[in-house]
Amino acid sequence: MSTELSVPTTEDFAALLDETLGEAERFDGKVVTGTIIGLDKEAAIVDIGLKAEGRIPLKEFALPGQTPELNVGDTVEVFVDRVENARGEAQLSREKARREEAWVQLEKSYENEERVKGVIFGRVKGGFTVDLNGAVAFLPGSQVDIRPIRDVTPLMNIEQPFQILKMDRKRGNIVVSRRAILEETRAEQRAELIEGLSEGAVVEGVVKNITDYGAFVDLGGIDGLLHVTDISWKRINHPSEVLNIGDTIKVQIIRLNPETQRISLGMKQLQEDPWSNIEAKYPVGSKLTGRITNITDYGAFVELEDGIEGLVHVSEMSWVKKNVHPGKIVSTSQEVEVMVLEIEPEKRRISLGLKQCMDNPWTTFAATHPVGTEIEGEIKNITEFGLFVGLEGDVDGMVHMSDLDWNKSGEEAIAEYKKGDVVKAVVLDIDVDKERISLGIKQLGGDPMASSSLRKGSTVTCTVTAVTDNGLEVTVGEDDQAMEAFIRRSDLSRDRSEQRPERFSVGDKVDALVTNMDKKSRKIGLSIKQLEISEEKEAVAQYGSSDSGASLGDILGAALAEGKEDDK
Structure with missing residues (x-):
C-alpha cells in the first residue's frame, strides 16, 4: 500500500498565514498576560504566546525612583501595540498596560470619592506630574499643601495619598490634590484635639x-x-x-x-485683673502721675499702671484754653499729674482731670480782683452782645453791650471799639463755677441819672440834639453827666398850632418840665407844654384870678413884669 504525500498549495500557505496573522491581530491594542523568558541590563523579554515575543524596558516595571524586582518565569500584564511581522515580533508596553489597569481602578475610586496612591515624579508649568500606578495625573501647585511650599523636592518620588478632583478618560486628563487629603486629616485631628x-x-x-x-x-x-x-x-x-x-x-x-x-x-x-478693687486704689479726688498713651479729638488717655487707663476729657485739660485740640496741650508719652474725678468699675472707666492739678485762674482772679476793682486789658474779641477783654492769668472778662455807655444804645457804643484796643473797666461780677467775669466800662464814670438832682416836677434847660417828625431829641446836663431825653410833639407847646418840631433847631436851648424820672428804664419824661401850664397856674395863684375882673393876659403880664424887675 503506497502512501501519497499531499503537497501544500499556494492557497494552503495563504490560508495558514491568514489564520496565524488574524489571530495575532486580535491582540493589537489589548492587554494580555505574558511570561518573562529573559532579562538583560536594559530590558525584559516577554512571551505573549502565539510565538510572539517582545522587549520591554526595565524602567517600565517600577515606579519612579524605584528598582524593578523581576525574575525569569514571572507573569506580567502587558499592552500589545502591534505585531510587527510574520515572524511574530511584538511591540509591547508594560507602562500602557499599567495605565489601562489604573484607569479602570481610578474611575471606581473617583466615583466612590476614595483616596488613591501616587508618586510625584516631575515638574510642569503650574504644578507637578503624579504617577497613579501607571496613569499620569496633574497636581496643581495650589493643591500640594495647605500652605505654600518653597521646596517640593522632599515630597517627590514618595508614594502618598491623593484625592481625584477631576478626570476625563477621553482626553486622558486627571487632576489630583494632596492638599484635600491634608485638610481632611487635619480636620480629623482638630476634632480629636478639640474633644x-x-x-x-x-x-x-x-x-x-x-x-x-x-x-x-x-x-x-x-x-x-x-x-x-x-x-x-x-x-x-x-x-x-x-x-x-x-x-x-x-x-x-x-x-x-x-x-x-x-x-x-x-x-x-x-494675670490678676488690675481693675479689681480699683475704687479703693484710686479714690475720687486723689492726685496721681501717669503717662499719655493716646490722644484723640475728645481728650487724652493716661496710663496710671499696666492695664489701667483713664480719660482726660478735653474740657478737663485747661482752665483757659477752650476749643483747642488736646494735642496742642499735651503730647504722647508725656508724664502728667492728674486728679481722679469719677470711677465706673463696671464699665472700666476712669475720668481724670488735668486742670484740677493746677491753680484755678478764676479763683485767683476773684481773690485778687474783688467786685468794684478797676482793671485794664486788651479787647480779644467783639461779638454781637459785647466785648471780651483779656485779663491777668489768661482769663477773659466780658463787657456786655448794655454796660458800655449810660446814654448810647449798645449798637452805637460797641461800634466805637475795635479788636486790640486797650480799655479800662470795672469788675461787676465773678462766677468762678461758670468761669465768668462781668465787666463794665460805663461804670467807670458813675451813673449820671443816679447822681442827678433832677426830680419829677423840676424845671430843666435842655439842648436840642436832633429834630424829628415826632418831636425833639435833647440832652439834659453837661459833659459826662449829660443824659438823653425826648420831648414828644404833643409836649412842645400848649398851643396846638405851636406843636411843630421844625420851629426848633439843633443847638437850641429850651426849658421843659420833668414829668417822669424812671431810673430802671433810664427814661426821663420832659414837656414844654406842662411847663407852660405850670407857670400859668403859678401866676394865677400869685396875681389873682379871673374872678377879680383881671384878664389872663393882665395876670401873665404882671407876672412877667415882676420877673423882669427881679432880673434887674
Missing part, C-alpha cells in the same frame, strides 16, 4: 503667626486666635510689641466652638 479641650483650661502653645489684630497659636495641631485685646491688660498697639513668632506661651481657652473648630485664647486672663 480634649474645654473653656477655661490653661494650655501651652507656640506663636505661629502675628497679624495686626492678634496672634495665631499652635496648640499641638490646632490653632487658636489670641486677640490683641486679650494679650495684656495694658494698651497694646500691635501684638509684636509683646510676642515673637516661635515663642512658647501659656494661654487660657476663653471660647471654644466645636462646630466651627474656632478657639479664642487669652493671656491676660492668667
Whole structure:
C-alpha cells in the first residue's frame, strides 16, 4: 500500500498565514498576560504566546525612583501595540498596560470619592506630574499643601495619598490634590484635639503667626486666635510689641466652638485683673502721675499702671484754653499729674482731670480782683452782645453791650471799639463755677441819672440834639453827666398850632418840665407844654384870678413884669 504525500498549495500557505496573522491581530491594542523568558541590563523579554515575543524596558516595571524586582518565569500584564511581522515580533508596553489597569481602578475610586496612591515624579508649568500606578495625573501647585511650599523636592518620588478632583478618560486628563487629603486629616485631628479641650483650661502653645489684630497659636495641631485685646491688660498697639513668632506661651481657652473648630485664647486672663478693687486704689479726688498713651479729638488717655487707663476729657485739660485740640496741650508719652474725678468699675472707666492739678485762674482772679476793682486789658474779641477783654492769668472778662455807655444804645457804643484796643473797666461780677467775669466800662464814670438832682416836677434847660417828625431829641446836663431825653410833639407847646418840631433847631436851648424820672428804664419824661401850664397856674395863684375882673393876659403880664424887675 503506497502512501501519497499531499503537497501544500499556494492557497494552503495563504490560508495558514491568514489564520496565524488574524489571530495575532486580535491582540493589537489589548492587554494580555505574558511570561518573562529573559532579562538583560536594559530590558525584559516577554512571551505573549502565539510565538510572539517582545522587549520591554526595565524602567517600565517600577515606579519612579524605584528598582524593578523581576525574575525569569514571572507573569506580567502587558499592552500589545502591534505585531510587527510574520515572524511574530511584538511591540509591547508594560507602562500602557499599567495605565489601562489604573484607569479602570481610578474611575471606581473617583466615583466612590476614595483616596488613591501616587508618586510625584516631575515638574510642569503650574504644578507637578503624579504617577497613579501607571496613569499620569496633574497636581496643581495650589493643591500640594495647605500652605505654600518653597521646596517640593522632599515630597517627590514618595508614594502618598491623593484625592481625584477631576478626570476625563477621553482626553486622558486627571487632576489630583494632596492638599484635600491634608485638610481632611487635619480636620480629623482638630476634632480629636478639640474633644480634649474645654473653656477655661490653661494650655501651652507656640506663636505661629502675628497679624495686626492678634496672634495665631499652635496648640499641638490646632490653632487658636489670641486677640490683641486679650494679650495684656495694658494698651497694646500691635501684638509684636509683646510676642515673637516661635515663642512658647501659656494661654487660657476663653471660647471654644466645636462646630466651627474656632478657639479664642487669652493671656491676660492668667494675670490678676488690675481693675479689681480699683475704687479703693484710686479714690475720687486723689492726685496721681501717669503717662499719655493716646490722644484723640475728645481728650487724652493716661496710663496710671499696666492695664489701667483713664480719660482726660478735653474740657478737663485747661482752665483757659477752650476749643483747642488736646494735642496742642499735651503730647504722647508725656508724664502728667492728674486728679481722679469719677470711677465706673463696671464699665472700666476712669475720668481724670488735668486742670484740677493746677491753680484755678478764676479763683485767683476773684481773690485778687474783688467786685468794684478797676482793671485794664486788651479787647480779644467783639461779638454781637459785647466785648471780651483779656485779663491777668489768661482769663477773659466780658463787657456786655448794655454796660458800655449810660446814654448810647449798645449798637452805637460797641461800634466805637475795635479788636486790640486797650480799655479800662470795672469788675461787676465773678462766677468762678461758670468761669465768668462781668465787666463794665460805663461804670467807670458813675451813673449820671443816679447822681442827678433832677426830680419829677423840676424845671430843666435842655439842648436840642436832633429834630424829628415826632418831636425833639435833647440832652439834659453837661459833659459826662449829660443824659438823653425826648420831648414828644404833643409836649412842645400848649398851643396846638405851636406843636411843630421844625420851629426848633439843633443847638437850641429850651426849658421843659420833668414829668417822669424812671431810673430802671433810664427814661426821663420832659414837656414844654406842662411847663407852660405850670407857670400859668403859678401866676394865677400869685396875681389873682379871673374872678377879680383881671384878664389872663393882665395876670401873665404882671407876672412877667415882676420877673423882669427881679432880673434887674
